[in-house]
Amino acid sequence: FSKQKEWPNQISVTYQEEKLENEIEDNGIEVGKISIRFSDATTADVKGITQFILPSDEKEMILIHNTHRTPQSLVTKRLAPYTKECLQSSAQLMSSEKHYGGGRAQMAQDFLDQLKEGVYLLKTEEHVLYDSLEHEKKRVYQTEVQYDKKTGTPKRKLSSIKEYGITVADAAITDVDYEDKVDQKLVKIIDAVTKSSISKQELMTAQQQTLTAKAKGEQALVEIEYQQKQDQTKQVVEAETKVKVAEQDKLQQKIAYEGSILEAKKIKELADAQAYARSRIMQADxxxxxxxxxxxxxxxxxxxxxxxxTGAVVPQIQTGGGTTQNGALNFMDxxxxxxxxxxxxxxxxxx
Known part of the structure; x- marks a missing residue:
């Protein structure tokens, strides 16, 4: 008679605690926190969980059973080491500073991709970078993924779980605890970034104030220039109006003058006519x-x-029959x- 062994459909590998707990609980086994090393040689402890799906094919399950005998053996000898290898490979692709500065999502993506498809083949490149904190150049060795020149896809190691038909359902990195020197370095970086940010903000504020003052000055100049142009235009209009009024007055005076000349001519002609008429009348009478x-x-x-x-007009005494008259009458005559x-x-x- 053959012996029967019950296997779960899924097995979760958790790495949350300080040490291994080689007991299955809710289809999961705790293997303890995983230590990783970043490309800048700094280290960290990682917490997380990875869910594996066991094959439904009978032959593949028999192969797993014959190889590992128990789920605990499968986890400790294959699933946990594979998880650790994929996690450490993902950490080698970036520095702790880069991871802290926004590389968490990229590391999680690289980790899941390697779990499903196989661990990347890596290479190390030397770079010279400037350390802004210590103000000096340093040689940095950057680990990079090797790519197939023909297909452009990453080169990988053969997956140690694919040959057994095991697949990955999901994987999550829940926490990364850096070593102390990384924390100290990050504090300095954060402080420097904060000071730099404050300096930049102050500079931007000063520049903005300068631009604002300049803009206000330019606006004031524009307003002054506009007002001056308005005044000049007003003066020009007033001058042109005065010229036009003067020209109009001159024209009216000219018309009045010409009218007065015509009137004078008319009067003169009338006077001449009257004088002529009187002279003719006088000549006639x-x-x-x-x-x-x-x-x-x-x-x-x-x-x-x-x-x-006082004398007598009529003679008081007349003698003879003469015609002798009074002197007064003679004067009158x-x-x-x-x-x-x-x-x-x-x-x-x-x-």
Whole structure:
């Protein structure tokens, strides 16, 4: 009769505790924390869990059973070492500083890829880098993956679990505990980065303030220039307006002047016409009107003089039948005759 051995469908390899616990609990075995070494020769303890799926094929399970006999043996002799190898290979691809600075996801991805497909074949390259903390150049040996030149895919070791039909369901790195010197170095880096960040921020703030001041100054200059242009434009417009007003006034004065000349000509022509008419009238009536006016004035003069005469106008005594007249009457006759003679007065109409 053959013996029967019960195997689980899945086996979880956990590495959370300080030491190995070679007992299956919830289809999982604790193998203890795994120590890794980064490319800069610093170390760390890793915690995590990897889930493996055992094959459903009978022949493959018989092969596993014949090789390991028990699940504990399978874990301790094959699954745990394979997990550790894949984890250490992933750690060699970066420094502890790089891992801390954002390489955790990349390390987890490399770890899972190697678990499923096989461990990478690695090579070491020498690089000279500048250490910003110690301010000196250092030789750094960088571990890199070897790639197939034809296919461009990573070169790998033959997977030690694929030949048994074992596959990987999932893998997770839950914690990485760096050694003390890494923590001290990271503290210095963080402090330096913080100071650098503060300095950069202060510089950016100063630059921003400078740019702001410059922008405000330029804006003020633009506003001043704009206001000056506005004032200049206003002055130009006012000057042009004054010129146009002056030109308009000049035009109006010219029109008024020309109008006054025309009016003067009109008045002169009217006066000339009236004078001509009067001269013609005077020629026609012998300057009768003027002569009459002159006669009136003369008569007024001697009439006034005569009014002051105190003698008798009519003789008080007449002798004989002579025609002897009074002196006053003779004066009146003489003045009348003289005036008529002076003006050549002819009271008759010359029609």
């Amino acid at each position: 012998g300057a009768l009107e003027m002569k009459l006016k002159a006669q009136v004035e003369v008569q007024k003069v001697w009439a006034e003089a005569f009014s002051k005469y 003489i003045m009348t005759a003289k005036t008529a003679k002076d003006f050549a007065l002819d009271l008759k109409n010359k029609n």
